Amino acid sequence: MSLPRIILDCEALKDRDSGFSHFVVPLAHELIRQNQRYQLYCYVPPAEVGGLGRTGVRYLTQRSFHKYFNPPSYGFRLWHATSQLSWYVPTSPFTKVVLTVHDLNFLHQRPDERTYTRQLAMVRRNIKRADYLVTISDFVRQDILRHADLLGYTGRQPLRYVPRGVEALPALPAGHAPAYVPRRPFLFALGTVNPKKNFHVLPPLLQGNEYELIIAGSFTEGDYVAAIRAAAEQAGVADRVRVLIRISEADKAWYIGQCLAYLQPSLAEGFGLPVVEAMQLGKPAFLSRLxxxxxxxxxxxxxxxxxxxxxxxxxxxxxxxRHSPARAAAAQAQAGQFSWQQAAHGYLAVYQELLGR
Known part of the structure; x- marks a missing residue:
């Protein structure tokens, strides 16, 4: 008897630098490694066919019209939609859907009305279609329960927290250094440079010392970069604040490895990937309580x-x-709880629960 066919939505590979891609790629690799029960397909943009290897996986090519009518979905027992904002879910009523919810940040740091309305409608649509909801943090699981009426969550679907994994930072090539090398001890912050990240509160941390502040992001909002620079001017530290765009993975690893401390003062986070990356190296991480x-x-x-x-x-x-070798070891131990091996194991258990195999 042939194995049940399941599909992992890897549409996020259209941008390998995106946060969703950094979730999908390692999860796909670990599912391919662990899977023994299913024919596993990855749903990818045309340019990424074969991009996750050729052993233990097959591919379905994403087409834009699949947003509205998805004929291939009729051939699968289960479809794993890997983002609460995914356009791509089965039109087949016979295909089970697992939906991963990364965050509901638009409820906490409300964007403009048009964006808020669009994201709410998308999340409601995907929750309605899902047979099983999985969140990447327990906070997000609780968030769904707190806003169940708004989101259209009735409780009919199981709702489970499966901790996401975090890869180890890449080993740096010998002698690697980024284009900008700070001249002083520096503080480091990483993430999309927008108001949700709250980076503009950081420049006053440079008062009374000689530190630098490096803020790096894969995407920036120009008005918010201006707000950060204005805050640095007001604090009298403009010459020690740098905002960097789309740094490489090697540069990211260099900055985390060399920084005095990692900073994440965010107003809303579904998880906080760079926090774990910094703690992997035993760095002191300074966070908001939100x-x-x-x-x-x-x-x-x-x-x-x-x-x-x-x-x-x-x-x-x-x-x-206060930070000491013992505190650094505690940070590393905390970071060690977030493994892709455990994440894939959790998702395979969800698939089995839905499909009964």
Whole structure:
């Protein structure tokens, strides 16, 4: 008897630098490695056919009209939609759907009305179609329950938290250095440079010391970059603040490895991938207490209770003074809980629960 056919939505590979791609690629590789029960297909943009290997996996090519009518979906027992904002779900009513929900950030840091309305409609549509909901943090699971009426979640589908994995940072080539090498000890922050990340509260941390601040992102909003620079001017530290765009993975690893501390003052996060990457190296991570970040850092991180400059300066100074080899080891142990091996195992258990095999 042939094995059931299941499909993993890898449409995010259209941008290999995106956060969703950094979720999909390692998950796909680990599912391919562990899977023994199913014929596994990956749903990919045309240019990515074969991009995840040729052993243990087959491919279905994404077509734009699949957003509205998806004939190939009738050939699959299960479709794993890997984002709450995915356009691509089966039109076949016989295909089971697992939906991964990364965040509901638009509810916490409300965008413009048009974006809010569009994202809410997309999330409601995908939740309605799903047979099983999986979240990447327990905070997001609780968030769905808190906003169940708004999201159209009735409780008929199972709702489960499967911790996402985090890959180890790449080994650096001998002698590697980024284009910009700080001349002083520096603080590092990483993420899409937009108001949700709250980076503009960071420049006052440079007052009273000689540190630099490096903020790097794969995407930036010009108005918000201007707000960061204005905050740096107001704090009198404009010459020590750098905003970098689309740094390479090697440069990211260099900055995390060399930084004095990692900073994530976000107003909303579904998980917080760079936090774990920094803790993998035992770095002190300074985080906001909002949304999922306390769940990710737990007692191994340091926290800003508010964003007043004096308070943040005190937390930074105290945390740097407190950080020790034992604290670094605790950070590494906390980071070690987020493995792709465990994530893939969790998803395979979900597939089995839905398909009964």
């Amino acid at each position: 949304t999922s970040l306390p769940e990710v850092g737990r007692a191994a991180a340091y926290y800003f209770d508010d964003f007043a400059p004096a308070h943040m300066q005190q937390v930074l100074a105290a945390g740097l003074a």
